Amino acid sequence: MTAPLPQQRLAETLAGEHAAIYAYGALGVRLPAAQAAVARRAEAAHRDRRDALLLRLDSDGGNPPAARPAYALPFAVADAAAARRLAVHVEERTAGLWRAALGVTEGPARQLALTGLTESALWAARWRRYSGQAPSTVVFPGRPAG
Amino acid sequence: MSRHHAAAPGTAPAAARPASALPARGAAAAAPRASSPHATLPPATLPPATLPPAEPLPAGPLRCAALPPAAPARTGAPRATAPRATPRRAVLGAVGLAALAGVGGCGLFRDDPAPPHPLAPLLAETDALVAAYGRTMAAQPALAARLEPVHAAHTAHAAALRAAIGAGAGTPAPDAGAAAPGVAALRRAEQAAQRAAAAACLSADGVRATLLGEIAAARATHLEVLP
Numbered sequence: 001m002t003a004p005l006p007q008q009r010l011a012e013t014l015a016g017e018h019a020a021i022y023a024y025g026a027l028g029v030r031l032p033a034a035q036a037a038v039a040r041r042a043e044a045a046h047r048d049r050r051d052a053l054l055l056r057l058d059s060d061g062g063n064p065p066a067a068r069p070a071y072a073l074p075f076a077v078a079d080a081a082a083a084r085r086l087a088v089h090v091e092e093r094t095a096g097l098w099r100a101a102l103g104v105t106e107g108p109a110r111q112l113a114l115t116g117l118t119e120s121a122l123w124a125a126r127w128r129r130y131s132g133q134a135p136s137t138v139v140f141p142g143r144p145a146g
Numbered sequence: 147m148s149r150h151h152a153a154a155p156g157t158a159p160a161a162a163r164p165a166s167a168l169p170a171r172g173a174a175a176a177a178p179r180a181s182s183p184h185a186t187l188p189p190a191t192l193p194p195a196t197l198p199p200a201e202p203l204p205a206g207p208l209r210c211a212a213l214p215p216a217a218p219a220r221t222g223a224p225r226a227t228a229p230r231a232t233p234r235r236a237v238l239g240a241v242g243l244a245a246l247a248g249v250g251g252c253g254l255f256r257d258d259p260a261p262p263h264p265l266a267p268l269l270a271e272t273d274a275l276v277a278a279y280g281r282t283m284a285a286q287p288a289l290a291a292r293l294e295p296v297h298a299a300h301t302a303h304a305a306a307l308r309a310a311i312g313a314g315a316g317t318p319a320p321d322a323g324a325a326a327p328g329v330a331a332l333r334r335a336e337q338a339a340q341r342a343a344a345a346a347c348l349s350a351d352g353v354r355a356t357l358l359g360e361i362a363a364a365r366a367t368h369l370e371v372l373p
Contacts, residue, residue: 099356103353103355103356104352110347113359114347118359121363125367125371126370135295137296137364139364140302140360142359142360
């Protein structure tokens, strides 16, 4: 039996949060100390979102996906610049997942999705700023390109 | 669209590829991790604020060209056998009901504009932000480069809201002569607008919730760009 659409979307988002937490572990060690501290705060934010998602999916009788032991990173993280680039990539991807959950949820689940989208947008903007990208903001956070 | 493409070439768009779809590599690839203290984050979603109240329906004249004059109904022959008051009241009441029902296909509110769209207050607030940023950029050229992306975002949001509202979306009010707000005032306006967009997102239907969530998230990022 297929889960209803809101649970499906939230489960996909949870899988993305698992991957984001993994990615921050991999990229944080490549950053200078000050930015590594920022990465730990971002990772903590993703853990909070993950926990909130787990609670939500449990209460909805969903079947939340478990974290995998490891995830393939989209590119090698050889230095600090690549680490920041990966952080931007991770935040843009989770923003997209949360955004996709907005339109199919309502009530507390939509509030969760809005918080997730907003936080990922904020972290993406911060990592763009640390990367020297200007502007650091995007017009429609989470919206797929094109 | 002025969206940034920060991802490396060859990576899939964010929403298109859930992370779990990625093949897992060996667990040995995992780097040892420091414990992550749950630092407090700035609240991303602020307590929902009430939207500015919708404008009341203009009290237009209830004109109806096809409505027959009430006078002829009263000029009927007096009835000698019945008490006078009741038939007259009945006739007048019938005329009144006919007017309400729309005699001759003339609707009661035919001459009135449609009620405001639910997104109209948000559009008006967005137009006001566009104008406010524009004035500040003109008055403080040193800030223009920093504020321009935010100004452009609000302009794009206003266009998207206009498209969502469709026909009947208002045009921005001219603001000639208005004073340029300082950065603190811009920040307050941006905060209020962020709360308004978040509240609108939470109460909107599915299609609009996505756009309103994008706008709310964008405004949260604007607050970090402001000097």
